Every structure is written in structure tokens, then in C-alpha cells.
Amino acid sequence: MDQVFSNFLNWTREHEWGYPEQFNKTLDNGTRLTVWDSGVLVVEPEQPGDKDIIISCAVHGNETAPIEICSDIIQDIISGEQTVAHRVLFLIANPASINIEQRFVEENMNRLFSGAHSQGDKQNKERERAKEIEGYCERFYESAPKGERRRYHYDLHTAIRDSQREKFAVHPFTDGKPYHREQLQFLLACGVDTILLNQQSTTTFSYFSYNTFGAQAFTVELGKVKKFGENNRADFQAAEDTLRRLVGESELSFPPFDPEQHFMFAEAQTINRQHEDFELNFADDVANFTAFDKGDLLAIDGGEHRYAQHDGEHIIFPNAQVALGQRALLTVIRVPTNSLDLV
Ligand SMILES: [Zn+2]
Numbered sequence: 001m002d003q004v005f006s007n008f009l010n011w012t013r014e015h016e017w018g019y020p021e022q023f024n025k026t027l028d029n030g031t032r033l034t035v036w037d038s039g040v041l042v043v044e045p046e047q048p049g050d051k052d053i054i055i056s057c058a059v060h061g062n063e064t065a066p067i068e069i070c071s072d073i074i075q076d077i078i079s080g081e082q083t084v085a086h087r088v089l090f091l092i093a094n095p096a097s098i099n100i101e102q103r104f105v106e107e108n109m110n111r112l113f114s115g116a117h118s119q120g121d122k123q124n125k126e127r128e129r130a131k132e133i134e135g136y137c138e139r140f141y142e143s144a145p146k147g148e149r150r151r152y153h154y155d156l157h158t159a160i161r162d163s164q165r166e167k168f169a170v171h172p173f174t175d176g177k178p179y180h181r182e183q184l185q186f187l188l189a190c191g192v193d194t195i196l197l198n199q200q201s202t203t204t205f206s207y208f209s210y211n212t213f214g215a216q217a218f219t220v221e222l223g224k225v226k227k228f229g230e231n232n233r234a235d236f237q238a239a240e241d242t243l244r245r246l247v248g249e250s251e252l253s254f255p256p257f258d259p260e261q262h263f264m265f266a267e268a269q270t271i272n273r274q275h276e277d278f279e280l281n282f283a284d285d286v287a288n289f290t291a292f293d294k295g296d297l298l299a300i301d302g303g304e305h306r307y308a309q310h311d312g313e314h315i316i317f318p319n320a321q322v323a324l325g326q327r328a329l330l331t332v333i334r335v336p337t338n339s340l341d342l343v
Contacts, residue, residue, distance in 0.1 A: 001023050001025065004023045004035055005023075005025055005033065005078050007075070008035075008041060008071065008074050008075070008078070009067065009070075009071040009074070009092065011038075012038045012039040012092050012095045013095050013098060013099055015038040015095075016038060016095040016096040016098075016099055017038070017095070017096055017125050017128075017129070018037050018038050018129070018132070019035075019037055019038045022034065022035060022036060023035040025078075027077075027078070027080055028080060029045075029046075029080055029083075030045065030046030031043060031044065031045050031046065031077065031084050032044045032045075032046075033077070033078065036136055036139075037132065037136070038092075038095055039058070039090075039091060039092030039093065039095050040089070040090075040091055040092075040133075040136050041074060041089070041090040042087070042088070042089050042090075042140060043077055043084055043087070043088045043089075043090065043247075044084075044087045045084045045085060045086070045087075048085075048086055048087045048144075048145060049085045049086040049250045050086075050147070050148060050149055050150055051085075051086040051087070051149070051150045051151075051152060051246075052086070052087050052089075052140065052141055052144045052149055052150070052151050052152070052215075053086055053087065053088045053089070053152045053153075053154075053246060053247065054088075054089045054091065054137060054140065054152065054153040054154070054209065054215070055070060055073075055088060055089070055090055055091070055153075055154055055156070055243060055247075056090075056091040056092075056093055056153070056154070056155045056156065056205065057069070057070045057091070057092060057093065057155075057156045058092045058093045058094050058095065058097070058098055059093040059094060059109050059110050059155060059157065059205055060094070060097065060103045060104065060108075060109070060110065060157060061094045061095070061096070061097025061098040061099070061100070061101070061102055061103065061104065061105075062097070062098075062101050062102055062103050062225055062227075063103075063156075063157050063158040063225055064098075064158075064225070064226060064227060064228045064230075064231060065158050065222060065223060065226065065231040065233075065235075065236050066156030066157060066158065066222060067092065067098065067228075068228065068231060068233070069156070069233075069236060069239070069240045069243065070090055070092065070156070072240070073090075073240070073243065073244060073247065074090055076244075077247075082244060082247065082248060083247075083248040084247055084248060085247065085248055085249055085250045086246075086247065086250075087140070087144060088247055089136065089137070089140040091133060091136070093109060093129070093133060093205070094109050094126065094129065096125065097109075101227065103160075104126060105124070105125060105126060106124040106125070106126055107122070107124055107126045107127065108126075108326075109126045109129070109130055109205075110203075110204050110205055110219075111203050111204070111326065112126060112127055112130035112203060113130055113133075113134065113203050113204060113205050113207065113208035114201070114203050114207065114208045114211065114212070116130075116203035117130040117131045117134075118131065133205075134208065134212075137153075137208070137209055137212075137213065138212075138213070141213045141215070150216075151209075151213055151214060151215035151216065152215055152216050152217070152246075153205075153206060153209040153210075153213075153215045153216070153217035153218075154217075154218055154220050154243070155204075155205045155206045155217070155218065155219050155220065156220050156222060156239075157219060157220065157221050157222065158221065158222055158223050158224055158225045158226075159221050159223070159224060159225065159288060159317075160224075160225055160319075161224075161285070161286075161287060161288055161318075162224060162285070162287040162288065163221070163224075163287050163288035163289055164287045164288065164289040164290060164314075165193075165194040165263065165288070165289045166223055166224075167190070167191050167192040167193070167194065167220075167221060167222055167223065167239075168192060168194035168195065168196060168221050168288075168289075169187050169192050169194070169195050169196070169218040169219065169220045169221065170195075170196045170198060170204070170206065170218060170219040170220075170221075171195050171196065171197050171198060171218060172198055172202070172204070172206050172207040172210040172211065172217055172218075173198040173199060173200050173201050173202065173207065173211075174197075174210075175201075178340075178341040178342060178343040179197075179340050179341060179342050179343070180216055180342070180343060181257045181342050181343065182254070183216050183218070184257070184262050184337075185254035185255070185257055186242065186246070186252065186254070187218065187220070188254075188261060188262065189238065189242045189252075189254055190220070190222075190238055190239040190242045190243070191222075191238035191239055192220060192222075192239070193261060193262060193263055194262075194263045194264075194265065194289075195262065195263070195264050195265070196265050196266075196267070196316065196330075196332055197264060197265065197266045197267070197335070197340075198267060199266060199267040200267075200270075204219055205219070206218055206219045220239075222236055222239050223235050223236065259336075259337035259338050260337075262337045263334065263337075264334070264335050264336070264337050264340065265314065265332035265333065265334055265335065266332060266333060266335045267330060267331070267332055268309060268310055268313050268331040268332055268333045269306075269309065269313075269329075269330070269331045270327055270329075270330055271298065271299050271301070271306050271327070271328055271329040271330075271331075272325055272326060272327055272328060273301060273320070273322050273323075273324055273325070273326060273327075273328040274301050274302060274304075274324065274325070275301050275302025275303075275304075275324075276302075276324070277301075277302050277303070278299070278300070278301050278302065278320055278328060279299065279300050279320060280298065280299050280318050280320045280328070280329065281296075281297045281298055281299060281300065282298075282315075282318075286315070286318070288314075288315070288316050288317065288318075289314045289315070289316060290314065290315055291312050291313065291314050292308040292313050292314075292315065292331075293308060293311050293312075293313075294307075294308055294309060294310055294311050294313070295307055295308065296308045296313075298315065298329060298331070299320075299328065299329055301328075308331065309331075310333050312333055312334060313331045313332070313333055314331065314332050314333070314334075315329060315330070315331055316329075316330045316331070316332060317329065317330050
């Protein structure tokens with residue numbers, strides 16, 4: 001058991017696709033640690049506050065900065081250096097893809113939630129793991145103490161390409177529910193001033209926890225993909241410090257809300273790859289959030305031309321190599337923060 005807690009990330013990587021036994025440990029400060037599976041750690045203080053927090057990383061295994069951050073916070077909890085005020089579920093989502101230093105082994109895990117893991121005939125470990133992770137999230141939220149609870153989930157990523165707006169978060173489709181000022185303030189404290197508002201349901205991990213459990217949930221892009229040890233952790237310091245405060249403090253305080261400090265973008269177009277013969281009409285190294293003008297050619301999909309529909313249409317997540325039917329490009333346009341339904 002000591003091996004499990006001496007370096008939780010290393011133990012997780014040694015048992016990459018799951019471990020059938022559960023491990024428990026209670027720290028001197030009364031905090032209880034429970035390992036449900038490889039990469040699945042529940043942390044509960046003796047007197048938990050009213051927040052149930054999920055912090056996940058390695059949904060994409062080559063996105064190492066979030067893995068380093070989670071691993072360090074976990075080790076500081078185990079050593080007693082990091083205080084814990086609330087229940088926290090840490091998830092290292094895809095250890096096998098960490099081990100091969102790839103985004104995924106067989107299939108992009110961030111397209112496999114909300115039951116997508118069981119659609120169609122395909123079977124693979126990532127589908128099994130996504131299904132298990134859904135179960136762990138449910139078990140975590142459902143096993144909370146009785147009473148009014150606040151649920152959160154931050155799914156941490158780094159992006160493949162450069163971005164003109166380096167740190168940004170994706171807000172799941174709300175289906176008419178309001179946005180929360182406090183969440184914008186939390187993300188700003190993490191160094192994330194840019195929020196992309198999804199306009200339709202998706203099969204991402206953060207949409208799953210938002211839609212299924214009513215958690216305030218985000219996919220958070222913290223910077224650029226690098227190998228272990230090559231990340232400049234100073235670039236991630238604000239995010240790490242704020243996550244540590246979230247875990248360790250019963251209530252967070254922020255500077256007053258200022259709508260001008262938040263840059264909100266709404267989806268304009270989703271361009272799915274429909275043909276084998278698909279190309280993007282810009283260079284591979286064009287940064288996320290690069291703006292195009294109305295009428296600019298963005299992509300050619302089997303002879304069909306796809307154009308920008310607005311001036312100031314920014315591109316995000318371009319990837320011409322996606323599987324047929326999947327998103328090859330997203331475009332977004334700026335919307336005033338004050339035009340949103342904010343509570
Ligand atoms: Zn990612």
C-alpha cells in the first residue's frame with residue numbers, strides 16, 4: 001500500500017488500465033485518502049466543507065503540465081503540506097496514453113462521454129475507461145454528505161498548437177441555464193480570461209459532469225503541449241495556486257467582478273470532416289484564436305468550400321486529420337460579457 005501513496009502518479013502509470021483493489025489511508029491530520037482504481041483518488045477531510053470538487057488531467061496523455069500540477073498537489077496532500085477543506089476526486093484519466101506519450105491510444109477519450117463510449121460496435125480500452133470514469137464521478141457526487149452541496153469539475157488540458165489567447169476554458173452548452181460570475185472570477189484567478197461558450201451538447205468530459213450532475217464544469221486549456229520536465233511551471237503558477245486554494249480554503253474570495261476583464265466567445269461554425277479528401281486553407285502552424293474575415297475560405301471538404309461567415313471569426317482546434325464525421329475546425333465570434341445571462 002505504501003507504494004500506492006509514495007508516488008501516486010508513478011503507481012498509476014505502472015497499473016495503466018486499472019487496478020481491481022481499493023486502498024485506504026488516513027493521514028495524521030484526519031484526511032482520508034481512498035484509491036478506487038489506477039489514477040482515481042478520493043480525498044476527504046475529517047470535516048468536509050460543502051464543495052464536491054473533481055480535478056481531472058490526462059484525458060489526453062501527452063498534455064503533461066496538468067498531470068505535473070495534479071501530481072504535485074496530490075503528493076503535498078499525502079505529505080500533509082497541502083490542507084484540504086473539501087472532498088476532492090482526482091482523476092488521471094488515461095495513464096496508458098501518458099506512457100506512450102500520445103494524446104490517446106486508440107480513440108480520443110474526450111469524445112467518449114455521456115454514453116458515447118457504448119455507441120456503435122467499436123470496443124477499446126479508452127471506451128471502457130470512459131465508462132468507468134463516468135461511474136466514479138457518479139459515485140463521488142452521490143456519496144457526498146447530505147445537505148446542500150456545490151459541485152465543481154475542472155478538466156485540465158494543454159493545446160497542441162499555439163494560441164493567440166494562451167489560456168482559455170470551454171463552457172459546456174447550458175441549454176438556457178445562466179452563467180456564473182464566480183466561475184469567471186475563479187478562472188480569471190487561474191489566468192484564464194477567455195471563455196468559449198459551447199452552443200450545443202457534446203460528448204466531452206466537462207459537458208458530462210455539467211449536464212448529468214449539475215456541476216460547474218469546464219474544459220480548461222492552460223497552455224501548450226510539452227514533454228514531462230519541459231514545462232515552464234511559472235506559466236501555470238496562477239492556475240496551480242488557485243486550484244490549491246480551491247482545495248484548501250473553505251471559501252474563496254476574488255477581486256470585484258469586472259465584465260471587461262473576461263473575453264467571451266460563442267461558437268459560430270463547427271466544420272466536421274465529411275470526406276477523406278479534406279483540407280484546411282491555412283498553414284499548420286496558424287495559432288488558435290486567429291481571426292478571419294467574412295468570405296475567407298477556411299476549408300475544402302470533398303470539393304465543398306467552407307467560408308468564414310462573419311468578420312472577426314476566430315478559428316480554434318483545427319485538425320484536418322480527425323476521423324470522418326468528427327470536428328475538424330471550430331470557429332467563434334466575440335460576444336459582450338454583459339449580454340450573457342449571468343448570476
Ligand atoms: Zn486535451
